[in-house]
Amino acid sequence: xxxxxxxxxxxxxxxxxxxxxxxxxxxxxxxxxxxxxxxxxxxxxxxxxxxxxxxxxxxxxxxxxxxxxxxxxxxxxxxxxxxxxxxxxxxxxxxxxxxxxxxxxxxxxxxxxxxxxxxxxxxxxxxxxxxxxxxxxxxxxxxxxxxxxxxxxxxxxxxxxxxxxxxxxxxxxxxxxxxxxxxxxxxxxxxxxxxxxxxxxxxxxxxxxxxxxxxxxxxxxxxxxxxxxxxxxxxxxxxxxxxxxxxxxxxxxxxxxxxxxxxxxxxxxxxxxxxxxxxxxxxxxxxxxxxxxxxxxxxxxxxxxxxxxxxxxxxxxxxxxxxxxxxxxxxxxxxxx
Numbered sequence: 001x002x003x004x005x006x007x008x009x010x011x012x013x014x015x016x017x018x019x020x021x022x023x024x025x026x027x028x029x030x031x032x033x034x035x036x037x038x039x040x041x042x043x044x045x046x047x048x049x050x051x052x053x054x055x056x057x058x059x060x061x062x063x064x065x066x067x068x069x070x071x072x073x074x075x076x077x078x079x080x081x082x083x084x085x086x087x088x089x090x091x092x093x094x095x096x097x098x099x100x101x102x103x104x105x106x107x108x109x110x111x112x113x114x115x116x117x118x119x120x121x122x123x124x125x126x127x128x129x130x131x132x133x134x135x136x137x138x139x140x141x142x143x144x145x146x147x148x149x150x151x152x153x154x155x156x157x158x159x160x161x162x163x164x165x166x167x168x169x170x171x172x173x174x175x176x177x178x179x180x181x182x183x184x185x186x187x188x189x190x191x192x193x194x195x196x197x198x199x200x201x202x203x204x205x206x207x208x209x210x211x212x213x214x215x216x217x218x219x220x221x222x223x224x225x226x227x228x229x230x231x232x233x234x235x236x237x238x239x240x241x242x243x244x245x246x247x248x249x250x251x252x253x254x255x256x257x258x259x260x261x262x263x264x265x266x267x268x269x270x271x272x273x274x275x276x277x278x279x280x281x282x283x284x285x286x287x288x289x290x291x292x293x294x295x296x297x298x299x300x301x302x303x304x305x306x307x308x309x310x311x312x313x314x315x316x317x318x319x320x321x322x323x324x325x326x327x328x329x330x331x332x333x334x335x336x337x
Contacts, residue, residue: 062297067246070235071289072263074253077228079235083293089231095141097223103133103169104216106176107206115202120190123180130177137169160219168212179205221262228266236270247271252283252292278303278313
């Protein structure tokens, strides 16, 4: 024993400290036996525990046994069967999409730097960007696949004609340059006491280019839908007749704008659905396919439970207590004091 408590030796010191820690731990357990053994549950608690174990087991079983999935990711479409990726296709928009978005961002850039941040040092830099962009208009890539999207009449809208699209870009750049030149000629509008006047001048400028900006937004939506549709049909047409009747369309990503989002609208259109439902689903706050498959397993188990038990497939997708809480609160006397 003397060897173990010889504190002049590093190894013996470590062993000694471990023994002391074990003795202290044993003493703590002796004083509080509930830490050493799980508290005995009563019958009601065991029912609740067993329910959660059973439903988690159902989720795990369902995770890799689901209908075919068309998964919409950022810039990708995937076909997934039984937890395995069968096809993985790019839906990257064409170069023209990015070029038109860049022109549409110019009024927003001016607003943020000059109006919102009042960073007037950026004025010269923005003017230089406009001059460069005017030259870049000659490089717009018109080699874009349109025939992939079935709504051919859309491509005949006037703002989708190549010469008019080009004129829209020229107008946005020209009016932006005029606005910045006006500020340069009348620098007094940059003074703090002239803020309202500067904002009015900006509004007049933006009103002149707003229609062209919306043309760009419309055309970009069409360009992106064309790419998505071309790739989605490759996935959809590879399914059997029975798989087409069962397939679920999944979108996922961070929390953000998604009401009437382009991707969810397209997936609903593809499956002839009116919007998000048991076949068209968006999982918010998910970052990868594994997380999506876990959430989907839970979703599908709850769909089946809702249908079998309550005659309403979406019953368990809602807050079960919500409807009753609404009735109780409606009748309650509101007196927070």
